[in-house]
Amino acid sequence: MLWQVLEGLSRDSAKRLRFVPGVVYADEGAACGQSPEDRAKTVAEAKLVLQSVGFPWHIVALEEVFSLPPSVLRCSAREPVGTEGAYKAAVDSFLQQQHALGEEQQSLPCPPRPPIRAGPPTAGQTEALSTLFSSVETLTAKEELLRTLRTHLILHVARTHGYSKVMMGDSCTRLAIKLMTSLALGRGAFLAWDTGFSDERHGDVVVVRPMREHTLKEVAFYNRLFAVPSVFTPAVDTKAPEKASIHRLMEAFILRLQAQFPSTVSTVYRTSEKLVKAPRDGCAAGTPGPRCLLCMCVLDVDTADSATAFGAQTSSQLPQTQPPVAQAEAPTVSCCCTGMGGARHCCRTEEDPRARVIEQLCYGCRVNMKDLLSVAALPGPPATLHPGRGPAPQPEGRG
Template sequence: MCSLEEPVLLAPPKPTHKTCTKCKTASAVVILRHSPFCQPCFEFLFVGKYRTVINRSKPIQSKLRIGKVLLAVSGGHSSLAMLELTAGFTFAAPEQKKKIHTFGSVSVCHIDESSLFEGSESTIPRISEMMESKYSIFPYHCEKLEDVFDPEYTESQSFSEVLEVVSKDLRPGQQGMNLCCFMAEISAQLRDIHQSKLTNAEKLKALFQHIGKNSAREDIYWHLKMNMLYRRAQKEKCDFIFLGESSTRQAIKMISMTSKGRGYSAALDVGSDNTITYQNMTIIRPMKDMLAKEIAVYNRNHNIDGFVIPTTNWSTKATSKSSIERLTEEFITGLDRDFPSTVSTVSRTASKLTVSNDLDVGNKCAICLMPIQRDITGWRDRITVMTLDKDRKESSKKDESNISDAGECCGGSENANCCSTTSTKTCCSSTQSIPFLNFLCYSCQVDARDYKAGQFDLPPYAAEVIKSKGRDERLRQQVEEFLLSDDDD
């Protein structure tokens, strides 16, 4: 029989003092993925992740102790932690006899972006002070983002032409416009770099002012920085470029890039080793297994957080819907709070991606320098809806009356094929121009749809790629009749 005075059973209170999960003896100082760790065990695990990436990298092991490294240091938490870890793998004290010198030499590159954002102070003095006081063993180079318009940041290091882009204020479905005319909205031509009276900083601001959405701004902003890092690594004759992208950032990039149509080159953008994008250069991401929280704790333990430069970009203090990447960041970090394995699952899945078998390394995008998928322009044309259903019939009638069976455009035989992607003339114009979109990958073509009406310049490196590809295409056409097809017996 039940007793009325039987005590109520309650769950015992959770202990406030937690013990390290690894050593089982020391008190925990940090909780990661619901697991408590003491500081020595946390340091061992954190450095071990960096060591694992370095030891498993075949390009690094092939040039052990002789490879030259360029560290991309933006001043954020992840890049500063990477700098601290790399310093430990570069030099060893005399008593550390078992420690191996992993790298031959290491240099640091920082790119100042303050000219893009009004009211921002230059970050070069803070980086210079940190390098001279804490990392004086490393040579460092501070560049300004507007310097990307200098001829030295090209493949030949002397190309003195820019790409002048002209975008018209037209939209699909207006005035019965067909696809070929819409392609002619954005035209470009090569122009000598000295013809413009604008400074490099003014050219850079004009470029981003003519881009309507933050997602497209963030993309080209990243591509310009990567080109500058690559050119600096070329000058220093480096074998590797180290990027401080954490596991959290990798997961965000993977989802956002897929949303932007960059899935074809995703394996190159998020892989730990990228030996394809740049000739004789390997992109290494040694921080790819570390969470953003782990990096912040490591910086605090090593007194590095005082050197951190706060990030300033178009998403700073903006809502989560300001750009695709910002929205993805809100989604991933929010999901990771309740499900701690979210970031690691996405990033590890992304690291398993491999490049396509039909990847053409020689056919690169003029802006991002990533390989272009074959026949991407034709595929985009087939899936693009240019008019609404109710306007399709009227638009098709207008197109039939304006385009003859011979492929004439604008209703006149003298302008035949003026909107063709292979033509060197823009629609209804006799001025020489370049089919700009044909030299871009799918993602950059999507970004180009956000260009505002007006005229602006793209850096010389983009102009050099287009001019080089145009020259190669002309040579191919000259010898095309002498080439053997794969179908020939």
């Protein structure tokens, strides 16, 4: 994708791109169990590739999610309506700047800028990230948590440096696998956002997927024929067996079908193109609504109106609420309080942090949170949570 952008920005391109891009590299070595030496080697290799491109680049570590502001969990408002001419004015200004650079400098994709890299993560942040992923029981939940944290970090970098679009390199094959995986994880209501060309759930920053028309084989052939430099890093599911997670199982299922029936990936992908986004997208419509605390999608679970959902949630919590066998050495602690009318209730239930987090998640994220032993390891201050449903809505206008 990066080399395609380079070709589109060159002066020999028939349809030259009219934007100045930047590159973000997220170091996920701590979540994948890499040693500090291996992480430093990988970052050095990535830096060589980024320096050869000529774009402004940003290297961030995944540990920086523990220092993100609470505003990253809020859907920021878009630009006010009525600025249709702003884009044309920006394009005209860009063309004038390119013309002023001269004929000898037009071959460069953008003016050279100093690299922007945050300081290395602290030992406490690395330990906190390792503790977080160690507390996740299943590989499926680890992959979903890693994807969520990576998205929050990239969006924060985009907002900090003034980028309005984030281009992801998801190919047609990866999106077909992602569609089947999302269905298995209970995220069918958000397939149009998770696999579509554009994802506007975050408001001011739009996620686009320009590589969704190319398969993995086409991308591999392109990299081979044009000698595109690559940096290979281990993932959280590297060397994992086929049935270790839903992601690995769906990947093996789709690729095996593709080997026998070459139209499998294209069929699944074309099916995703027919999905339309629900009109209840509150942030895009200008009416903020309750959103999931992790994936920022509109909450699709309403336990107040659904007896089935309430019964499923209550029955899933029954094994956790069963009192343990009384032990002689265990001290007796009274935690029950008397409310109005003499009704007794347990104060621990009302202040349970897991319950506060669960009620602000969509169905798919709730399923993954069941594999997290403790919500105390999650990044973000308690101020980001509120008693209502979903993240606190941000006032209109950009801050």
